[in-house]
Amino acid sequence: MFALKHWARRAALGLFLTATAMLGGCASAYLDGATKEIPAAQYKKPASPAPVQVLFDFQTKGVANAQATALLRDRVLAQVKASGLFSDAGTSAVPNGAVLSITINNVPMSDDAFSKGFVTGLTFGLAGSQVSDGYICSATYRSSNDAAPLTKQARHAIHTTMGAAATPGNAIKMQDHKEAAFQMTSAVVSNLLNDLSQDANFK
Amino acid sequence: MNKSPAMISNRVSARAVVQRLTLAAVLAVLTGCASVKMPAAAPSAANAEKLRATKLLPAQLGTFKLAAGKPADMDTTLGGLRGSSVSPANGSFAVQLRDEIAAELTAAGLLDAKSRIVIEGQLTDSMVDAGMSTGKGRLAAKIQIKRDGQALFDKEVVAEATWESSFVGAIALPAAINQYGALYKTLVGKLFDDADFKRALTAQ
Numbered sequence: 001m002f003a004l005k006h007w008a009r010r011a012a013l014g015l016f017l018t019a020t021a022m023l024g025g026c027a028s029a030y031l032d033g034a035t036k037e038i039p040a041a042q043y044k045k046p047a048s049p050a051p052v053q054v055l056f057d058f059q060t061k062g063v064a065n066a067q068a069t070a071l072l073r074d075r076v077l078a079q080v081k082a083s084g085l086f087s088d089a090g091t092s093a094v095p096n097g098a099v100l101s102i103t104i105n106n107v108p109m110s111d112d113a114f115s116k117g118f119v120t121g122l123t124f125g126l127a128g129s130q131v132s133d134g135y136i137c138s139a140t141y142r143s144s145n146d147a148a149p150l151t152k153q154a155r156h157a158i159h160t161t162m163g164a165a166a167t168p169g170n171a172i173k174m175q176d177h178k179e180a181a182f183q184m185t186s187a188v189v190s191n192l193l194n195d196l197s198q199d200a201n202f203k
Numbered sequence: 204m205n206k207s208p209a210m211i212s213n214r215v216s217a218r219a220v221v222q223r224l225t226l227a228a229v230l231a232v233l234t235g236c237a238s239v240k241m242p243a244a245a246p247s248a249a250n251a252e253k254l255r256a257t258k259l260l261p262a263q264l265g266t267f268k269l270a271a272g273k274p275a276d277m278d279t280t281l282g283g284l285r286g287s288s289v290s291p292a293n294g295s296f297a298v299q300l301r302d303e304i305a306a307e308l309t310a311a312g313l314l315d316a317k318s319r320i321v322i323e324g325q326l327t328d329s330m331v332d333a334g335m336s337t338g339k340g341r342l343a344a345k346i347q348i349k350r351d352g353q354a355l356f357d358k359e360v361v362a363e364a365t366w367e368s369s370f371v372g373a374i375a376l377p378a379a380i381n382q383y384g385a386l387y388k389t390l391v392g393k394l395f396d397d398a399d400f401k402r403a404l405t406a407q
């Protein structure tokens with residue numbers, strides 16, 4: 001009986017250590033503070049807004065990420081619609097041929113997130129660690145099929161801390177990673193739309 | 204006190220059970236089994252740009268199915284994901300490919316159910332391998348384009364990818380699932396890039 005309890009205790013401890021190592025302690029998400037959301041009121045509105053077709057892609061290291069695209073597409077579309085820069089925005093082709101293509105590419109700023117989390121887990125969170133994800137957001141706008149494209153780019157970052165890591169500087173703590181992704185997307189897209197609206201060739 | 208064979212046997216058996224349960228739990232943590240349904244097809248900016256670059260005639264889509272001689276489960280299930288699974292949005296990977304092409308053509312205003320040009324497809328390969336160090340994926344389909352029943356295009360289009368994988372399932376599986384999903388965009392993009400495809404959709 002004693003031996004059985006001993007085995008059970010060892011098994012439980014092994015499982016706990018493994019799970020702790022894998023989970024890397026509690027992970028907290030922080031939105032980088034360098035890129036701020038720009039309210040639509042600040043955009044330079046065109047005299048005669050035209051309809052636009054919006055195409056959105058989310059990529060992970062340059063590879064299309066269908067799950068993340070599906071999660072964020074409707075939000076991006078709603079943001080473009082509410083921008084006041086276009087008379088309407090949708091996913092279908094429009095008569096004037098105007099297209100706004102927005103791509104967010106997630107590029108890890110440190111590619112060893114697992115090993116960092118593993119160390120944090122093994123030390124029960126005492127050795128904290130931080131990993132950062134960069135997001136490069138690009139927009140290409142064509143006012144018609146034959147028009148020259150206008151291209152804009154903005155960047156953002158989400159920081160993740162595990163264990164007893166210091167809070168990242170100039171960053172805002174998010175409720176969770178989903179909320180961080182939503183706010184990151186909203187902020188970079190607002191910067192793109194603002195840059196587009198200020199372009200003298202945007203009509 | 205002497206231990207009876209039954210006591211020893213029970214203890215060994217209990218120990219084995221505990222060991223197996225522990226192993227299963229550890230493996231579950233290491234692999235993180237998941238069942239993922241592919242999202243509904245949607246147009247991509249890159250493929251839309253390819254269609255815009257060429258003046259093409261609208262087309263309609265015909266039947267997309269598994270190629271003859273291929274195992275039936277190739278169209279519905281995906282191995283190589285360490286016990287996790289990916290299922291197509293509408294129950295068939297061939298139909299998933301059809302929907303991807305439809306989404307791109309619709310976004311470009313090139314899908315017309317009354318068009319004399321019909322695009323059909325047969326899925327010839329669909330695989331992913333979330334390997335311990337390198338991941339691999341492959342998607343292939345034989346695409347045919349006909350106008351009034353006459354063949355204008357008949358070619359197998361193949362999309363392949365390799366990527367750095369991991370022994371840790373929590374890292375390897377999302378990467379493999381994502382890479383497999385991206386193969387659909389890649390294959391459709393290769394189709395749109397094909398000079399013979401463009402010729403077929405511009406021929407009067």
